Amino acid sequence: MKKAVALISLSAAILASSQASAVTITLACGAVGQELELCKAGAARWAKKTGNTVKVFESPNLTNDRLGLYQQQLAAKSSDIDVYQLDVVWPGLLAQHFVDLRGKVPASEVNAHFKGIIDANTVNGKLVALPWFTDAGLLYYRTDLLKKYGFKAAPKTWTELALMAKKIQDGERKTNKAFSGFVWQGKNYEGLTCDAMEWLVSFGGGTIVDAKGNITINNAQAAKALDTAASWVKSISPAGVTTYDEEAARGIFQAGNAAFMRNWPYAWALGQGKDSKVAGKIGVAPLPSGGARNAATLGGWQLGVSSYSKNQAAAISLVRYLAGPEEQKIRAIQGAYNPTIQSLYKDKDILAKNPFFGSLYSVFTSAVARPSGPTGAKYNQVSQAFSTAVSDVLNGKMKGQQAVAKLATDLARIKGRGW
Amino acid sequence: MTVQVPTPARPRRTRGIEAARARQALWLLLPTLIAIALVAGYPLYRTFYFSLFEANLTNPEQRSFIGLGNFWFTTQEGVALGFLQDPKWWGAVKNTLLFTVVSVFLETVFGMIIALVVNSAFRGRALLRTAMLVPWAIPTVVSAQMWAYLYNDSFGLIGRGLLGGQAVLANTDTAIWALIAVDVWKTTSFMALLILAGLQSLPGDMYEAADVDGASKWTQFWKLTLPLLRPALLVALVFRSLDALRVFDVMSVMLGNVNAASTSMTGYARQALIDNQLLGMGSAVSVAVFLIIMVIVVIYVTAFRVKFD
Numbered sequence: 001m002k003k004a005v006a007l008i009s010l011s012a013a014i015l016a017s018s019q020a021s022a023v024t025i026t027l028a029c030g031a032v033g034q035e036l037e038l039c040k041a042g043a044a045r046w047a048k049k050t051g052n053t054v055k056v057f058e059s060p061n062l063t064n065d066r067l068g069l070y071q072q073q074l075a076a077k078s079s080d081i082d083v084y085q086l087d088v089v090w091p092g093l094l095a096q097h098f099v100d101l102r103g104k105v106p107a108s109e110v111n112a113h114f115k116g117i118i119d120a121n122t123v124n125g126k127l128v129a130l131p132w133f134t135d136a137g138l139l140y141y142r143t144d145l146l147k148k149y150g151f152k153a154a155p156k157t158w159t160e161l162a163l164m165a166k167k168i169q170d171g172e173r174k175t176n177k178a179f180s181g182f183v184w185q186g187k188n189y190e191g192l193t194c195d196a197m198e199w200l201v202s203f204g205g206g207t208i209v210d211a212k213g214n215i216t217i218n219n220a221q222a223a224k225a226l227d228t229a230a231s232w233v234k235s236i237s238p239a240g241v242t243t244y245d246e247e248a249a250r251g252i253f254q255a256g257n258a259a260f261m262r263n264w265p266y267a268w269a270l271g272q273g274k275d276s277k278v279a280g281k282i283g284v285a286p287l288p289s290g291g292a293r294n295a296a297t298l299g300g301w302q303l304g305v306s307s308y309s310k311n312q313a314a315a316i317s318l319v320r321y322l323a324g325p326e327e328q329k330i331r332a333i334q335g336a337y338n339p340t341i342q343s344l345y346k347d348k349d350i351l352a353k354n355p356f357f358g359s360l361y362s363v364f365t366s367a368v369a370r371p372s373g374p375t376g377a378k379y380n381q382v383s384q385a386f387s388t389a390v391s392d393v394l395n396g397k398m399k400g401q402q403a404v405a406k407l408a409t410d411l412a413r414i415k416g417r418g419w
Numbered sequence: 420m421t422v423q424v425p426t427p428a429r430p431r432r433t434r435g436i437e438a439a440r441a442r443q444a445l446w447l448l449l450p451t452l453i454a455i456a457l458v459a460g461y462p463l464y465r466t467f468y469f470s471l472f473e474a475n476l477t478n479p480e481q482r483s484f485i486g487l488g489n490f491w492f493t494t495q496e497g498v499a500l501g502f503l504q505d506p507k508w509w510g511a512v513k514n515t516l517l518f519t520v521v522s523v524f525l526e527t528v529f530g531m532i533i534a535l536v537v538n539s540a541f542r543g544r545a546l547l548r549t550a551m552l553v554p555w556a557i558p559t560v561v562s563a564q565m566w567a568y569l570y571n572d573s574f575g576l577i578g579r580g581l582l583g584g585q586a587v588l589a590n591t592d593t594a595i596w597a598l599i600a601v602d603v604w605k606t607t608s609f610m611a612l613l614i615l616a617g618l619q620s621l622p623g624d625m626y627e628a629a630d631v632d633g634a635s636k637w638t639q640f641w642k643l644t645l646p647l648l649r650p651a652l653l654v655a656l657v658f659r660s661l662d663a664l665r666v667f668d669v670m671s672v673m674l675g676n677v678n679a680a681s682t683s684m685t686g687y688a689r690q691a692l693i694d695n696q697l698l699g700m701g702s703a704v705s706v707a708v709f710l711i712i713m714v715i716v717v718i719y720v721t722a723f724r725v726k727f728d
Contacts, residue, residue: 064676068693075477093696096478178573186589188677240572240586252573377475381695384677391678395590413498413505 023311024053025318028070029085030301031058032247034270038335039085046321052314062245063087063190067380070094074306082309083318086129087190088120088300089372089379095123098304102127104316112325113340120369121302128304130323131340133331135299136367137198138360140253140261140271143283145172154285158202158228161260161288165236168259176257181236183249184262188391191245193370193383194297195262196390199225201368204292208386209371209411213419217386218408223400225290226393233394242394254278262287264299268354269336284356286363298367300340332357338364375419385410466709469702476696489703502691502704511680511687512711514595518683519663522602526659527652529603530610535640537611538618548615555608563672566601570673588673591681598669598682606662610655617651618644653723657716664712684708 029039036058043054057080059066067090073081074097086094102110102125110118110127117131139161141154145168155161165181172179185191201207205222209215233241238252246263250270253261256277261267271282286294303322305315321327325344331337332350338357344350351358372379389407392398398406470489474482485492491501502508537548554562572578572586587597621644629639670679670686676694679686688708692701 062675064694068676071477071693071696075479094477178579180573187675189675238573238586239584240578240589242589243572243586257573377696384690384694388677388681397590412496413500416494416498416500 022051022053023314024055025082025309025311025315026055026057026080027083027085027318028057028059028081031061034335035266038331038337042322042327042331043318045327046318049321050314050317052318054318057081059085061247064380067093074308077308079306079308079310082306082311082315084129084304084306085132086302086304088117088135088298088302089190089370089383091121091123091128091302091304092372092376093379094304095126095128097307098128099307099309099312099316100126100128101130101305101316101319105130105320109320109324112342113323114342114365116298116365116369117300117302117340120298120373129302130304130319132301132303132323133328133337134340134364134367135264135266135301135338136296136364137194137262137287137299138265138296138356138363139285139287140263140267141283141285142168142259142278142281144281145259146283154283155260155288158199158288158290162232162236165232165259169236172259178257180238180241180252180258182232182260182262183237183241183244183252183258185245185249186233186237186242186391186394187245187248188242188387189245190383190387192387192390194299196226196229196386197297197368197370198262198287198295199229199290201295202287202292203228203290207368207371209374209382209419211374213374213415215408215411215415217411218404220401221292223404226390226400226403228290229390230393230396230400233396242391265336265338265354267336268356269334284360286360294363296363296367298369300338378414378419381414382411385414463709466702466705469698470706472699474698476692476698476701479698482699485699489700490707502687502700502707507681508687508704510591511682511684514591514682515664515666515684518595518599518602518666519660522599522606523656523659523663525599525603526607526610527656529607530614530655533607533611534614534618538615551608551611553608554605555612557605559605559668560672562605563601563669566597566604567673570597591674591678594674594678595682598673601669601673602663602666606659610659613655613658614648614651617648617655620651621647653719657719660719661712661716664715665708684711 027039027043030036036056040056043056046052047054060069067087070084071094074094084098102122105127110130113131114134117134118127121127121129121131139154146152146154146164149164149168149171151164155164161182169179169181185195197207199205200222203221203225205219205225206216208217233239241249244252246267249258249261250263250267252258253263253267254271254276268282268284270276272279287296288294303319305312305319309315323340325339325341328337328339328341328344329347329350332339332344332347333353336354339345339350345357345361370379371382375382385407389398389403389410393400393403469479469482471484471486472482473485473488487501489501491503493499493501493504499505533551537544537551557565567588569575570578570586570588572582572584578585578587587593625643626639629643634642665685666683667679667685667689670683671689674682676686676690680690681687684704685708688701688704691697691704695701
C-alpha cells in the first residue's frame with residue numbers, strides 16, 4: 001500500500017514537473033501543401049502561447065496509407081507521436097489506443113461541435129477524438145463555361161450533369177484537346193468509396209451495410225447507380241479517371257481542363273489561389289440527385305491523443321486549442337476547411353471568404369456517413385471490397401447487377417461470424 | 420566389438436587439424452548465427468506461429484487458435500473464410516508468376532545482348548558500362564513514380580503521347596504489362612552486369628583457337644560462350660526470379676495498395692496484415708509466399724545444379 005502511494009505521488013510529481021517545464025509534442029497531420037502549412041502554423045501558435053514545442057510529423061497523403069502507418073505505430077505502443085489526425089471512419093477501428101477526452105475537455109467545449117460528428121467520435125461512451133474540420137462531397141463547376149454554353153444553373157440530376165458536361169466538352173475540345181467534362185475520384189481506394197456512396201444514396205440504393213449490420217448492397221438501384229457512373233468513363237470523363245485521387249482531379253480542374261469536378265471543400269481555397277487558372281470562375285453546388293435525393297458523403301478529420309503519449313496533458317491542451325473556435329476560424333478563412341463548431345457558420349468573416357458555406361449548410365449537416373459504425377473494426381475490409389467492386393464496373397469488367405451480387409457474397413465472407 | 424583398424428597416421432592428423440579448424444570456424448560464425456536467429460529466425464517463427472491464430476494487428480494479445488483456419492475454412496453457412504478459397508489470392512499468384520516469367524525472360528535476353536556489346540572492345544566502353552547502370556541505381560519508388568507520370572493519360576509522354584489518352588494502369592489486366600515494362604527497363608542493366616562478369620572470366624585464347632578452326636561468331640556463341648556462361652547465368656536467373664517473386668514496391672507505387680493486392684502476392688499479404696489488420700490471416704499469406712518461393716528455389720537449385728561458390 002505504502003509502495004503504491006509512493007509510486008502514485010512520484011508519478012504525479014513527474015507529471016506535474018513535465019507540465020511545468022516545456023515539452024515537445026509530436027503532431028501527425030496531412031502533407032498536402034496547404035494543409036501542412038496550416039497545420040504547422042496552428043501548432044506554432046499554440047507553442048508560442050504555452051511555451052512548448054511542436055514537431056509536425058508529415059503523414060502520407062492517401063488516407064489508406066496513413067492508416068497503415070498509424071496502426072503500426074499504435075500496435076507497437078510507440079510514444080513517438082502524441083497527437084494523431086484521424087479520419088472520421090477510424091474511431092471504431094482505433095478507439096482502444098486513444099485517451100478518453102470526455103471529462104478531460106469541458107462539456108461546453110464538446111457540445112459546441114455538431115452532435116453528429118461528436119457521435120461519430122464516440123465509441124462505447126468514450127470520446128476518442130475532437131472534431132477538427134468536417135467534409136462533404138461537393139460539385140464544383142465552371143461558371144464561365146456554363147454561361148458560354150447557355151446554362152443558367154448547376155445541374156440538379158446526374159442525367160442533367162451528363163448532358164451539360166457532354167455539350168461543354170464537345171465545344172471546348174475544338175480548341176483544347178485535353179478538356180473533359182467531369183472529373184472525380186475513380187482510383188480504387190477510400191476516395192472511390194466516398195464517391196460511390198454518393199451515387200448509391202442519390203439513387204436510393206442504400207448504404208452498403210445498414211445501421212443494423214445487414215448487407216443491403218444487392219439491389220437494383222445500387223446496380224443502376226454504378227452503371228450510370230460507368231457510362232461517364234470515356235464519355236464525359238477521361239479514361240484515366242479510374243486512376244485519379246482528389247489531387248489528380250483538382251489538378252485537371254484547376255488547370256482549366258474540366259467543366260465539373262466532385263471534390264471536398266478544401267479545393268475551393270486552392271482553386272482561388274494565384275496559380276489557379278480558374279480563380280474567380282468556380283461555382284459550388286450540392287451533388288446531383290439520381291432520383292432519390294442529393295447526397296454527400298460525410299468526411300472530416302479529428303484530433304486524438306495517443307494513450308502511449310508521455311505528455312498527455314500538453315497533448316490534450318494542443319488538441320483543445322486546434323479544435324477550438326479561434327483556430328477553426330483561421331483555417332476556414334485561409335483554407336476553406338469546414339468548421340465543426342455550429343456558431344462559426346454565422347461568422348461574417350468566414351462567409352465573406354467562403355460564400356457557399358452558408359448556402360450549402362444543409363449539405364454539411366445532412367451528409368451521409370459511410371458504414372463505419374455498424375461494421376466496426378472490419379470497416380476497412382468492407383470499404384475495400386466495395387471500392388474494388390465499383391472499380392470493376394467502372395473498368396467494364398462487370399455490369400452493375402453482377403458486381404453488387406458478387407459484392408454481397410464478398411461482404412458475407414468478410415462479415416464471417418459477425419462484424 | 421570394436422575392431423581396431425590400423426589407420427595410417429598422416430590422414431588422421433590432417434582430419435584432426437581440419438576438425439579443429441571447423442570447430443574454430445563455428446565459434447567465429449556463432450555471433451553471426453545468433454544475429455541471424457534474432458533478426459530473421461525469430462520474426463519468421465512468429466509469422467508461422469501467428470498464421471495458426473485469429474488475431475488483430477492492433478491487439479495481438481487477444482488471439483484464438485484456429486489451426487489452419489486462415490488457410491482453409493468454411494463456416495456452417497457455407498461462407499469460405501480461408502485465403503486459399505479467395506479468388507483474389509489466386510489472381511495475385513497468377514499475376515506474380517506472369518510478371519516473374521515474362522520480366523525475367525526479357526531481362527535475360529536483353530541483358531545478354533547488352534553484356535555482349537559492352538564486352539567487346541571499343542572507345543567509351545567504360546563510360547557505357549557506368550551509364551547502363553543508371554536505371555538500376557535509381558530507387559524503385561522514385562522510378563515507379565516517374566513511370567506512373569509517363570503512363571498518365573492526360574499529360575504522360577506514353578499515356579497521352581504514344582497511346583492517345585489510354586489509361587493502362589486503370590485496369591489490372593493491362594497494368595501488369597505496363598509494370599513488366601518498368602521492371603525490364605530497370606533491372607536489365609543489373610542482369611547485364613552479372614552476365615558481363617561471367618563473360619569476362621572466359622579465356623580469350625579459346626576464341627582465338629575457334630577463329631583458327633574457322634568457327635563462325637554465331638557457332639562460337641552457341642557452342643562456347645553460352646555453355647561456359649551457364650553457371651553465371653543461372654545464378655543471375657535465381658537472383659532475379661526471387662526478386663521478381665517478392666515484387667512489391669513497383670505495384671504499390673504505381674497501382675495503389677488496393678489494386679496491388681490483386682497483382683502481387685506480397686501486396687495481398689500487406690493488405691491482409693496492414694489495411695485489414697488481420698494479423699493471423701496476413702501471417703498465413705506470408706507463410707504461403709515463403710513456401711512458394713522456397714519450392715521454386717529448390718526446383719532451380721536441384722534441376723539446374725546451380726553452384727553458388
